[in-house]
Amino acid sequence: MRLALNLRYLGPRTDHRDLPRLVREAERLGFGVAWVAEAFSSDAPSVLSWLAGQTTTIGLGSAAMQIPARSAAMTAMTAATLDVLSGGRFHLGLGVSGPQVAEGWHGARFGKPLARTREYVEIVRQVLAARGPVTHEGEHYPLPLPDGPGKPLRLGMRPPRPHLPIYLAAVGPRNLALAGEIADGWHAVFVDPEFLPAQLTGLGPVRDGFDVVANLPLVVADxxxxxxxxxxxxxxxxxxxxxxxxxxxxxxxxxxxxxxxxxxxxxxxxxxxxxxxxxxxxxxxxxxxTSVLGPVDRVADRLRDYAAAGVTTLSTILFVRDADEGVRTLQDVATALDKAGVGA
CATH class of the missing domain: 1.10.60 (Diphtheria Toxin Repressor; domain 2)
Structure with missing residues (x-):
């Protein structure tokens, strides 16, 4: 099991100047990925692009970019661009969000989210493959539109990785099964190691190397x-x-x-x-x-529990007062991983 860092999104009390320091420390400690979220605050690609220029080895990923917010082609273009700018370090996490955000913020219908997600991922993969003009026959995202002057287009750049990993943020059982079917990884929240095995069964058969990412609040204190x-x-x-x-x-x-x-x-x-x-x-x-809490030895025990349950990436969400405490917390969880003996 590897460690990751989930920075969430910028909030009213977030100092964006702290983020590069935290990500560089995570990079130094050997964390696999730094994830950035979006809801209706900061967007993920802007922050990820900024961090790409200030890091060298750590993976950078969206957790998750909102499907209602962008066309599938725009998401593929953004993913390809971030992968170029980061030197092949980008991980594309996608999510349907919910009806309140989709319809209240983006003005996009939320109905049939599973069918929409399936078509969306099909188009993203086709664009990133860059093998020719993109067409798609679907109920929700036909390309080109059948009643207009549009013609099929192809991506005008060569992505460094045409098979860039795609993750789905999934909560409900049917969305979870879809993630197991079409994605390379699953972003999970409120993960209980005792409940997780039942959820993993719900994924069904998955691709080789499927990444189970548990996004967990982390506080290290006595x-x-x-x-x-x-x-x-x-x-x-x-x-x-x-x-x-x-x-x-x-x-x-x-x-x-x-x-x-x-x-x-x-x-x-x-x-x-x-x-x-x-x-x-x-x-x-x-x-x-559903969190990782307590002194280092207790944190190490929790890491063992999550690794045994099937988590492959434990993505830490820091609840700290300032960047100094954040750096110490990252160091503490890295020490706990060593104590637990479950590191990748």
Whole structure:
């Protein structure tokens, strides 16, 4: 199992000037990839391009670029460009997001997300293969449009890797099965090593070298309860606010993991604006089971658990006060990986 760093996206309290320092330290420590996310704040490609010029060996990836935000051809162009600029280090992570972001922010219909994802990935792979003009017969993304003057075009550059790895961010069972079928890796959130084997079964047969990426909050400190509290707002945001009452993939995941009542309570409080009550309703056990928390020896035990469960890339999400603490935390988790004896 290798380590990775998930930088998420720029928030109101994020100092973007800290990011290169953290990524360079992760690179020095041998981390495999630095992932960058997007929702409706900063976009992933801009940040990744900036980091590509300040690093040399660490992989750089999107976790994940939003399918509703770009045409498939635009995503392929961006992926090819980032792979060129990074010297063949880019990993393309894609996700459908949710109906609130797709329809409320991007003005794109969310219906039939699995079919859309399948067609989208087909086009991206065809563009990156650069073997000729791109055509696609599909319900959602026909190329060229059948009733206009457009003609098939081909990518006007030669990507360094025509078989660039594609990851899917998947939460629901059907999307998970699709990731196993068409992708090279899976971006997972709220990963519990006891629940993960059942999810891996849901992937079905996968490609050789399929990468199971667990994106996990990381806090290294002696007091586990304080570590839990640092992650609490993150859990509340996803369980309560990433979707509507009818369509929240993360709340449904928590229910499948055995926390149905708590997930409903968190969502009820969140949607009613009762943020303190929402935070209090998140079980400490849920946070602990889906994070890497505590002193170095406990972190090492958790890394063993995740490696044994089938995680191939453990992607750390730092919950730190400043860049200095972030650097120390990266060093601590690298030490824990050595102690655990499960490094790639």
């Amino acid at each position: 007091d586990v309860s304080l570590c839990v509290d640092r992650v609490r707002a993150y859990a509340v945001q996803y369980l309560g606010g990433m979707g509507s009452r009818e369509e929240n993939f993360y709340s449904r995941l928590a229910a499948r993991m055995g926390y149905a009542d708590a997930a409903t309570e968190v969502q009820d409080h969140f949607l009613a604006g009762r943020m303190r009550a929402a935070a209090a309703a998140v079980p400490d056990e849920f946070i602990d089971r």
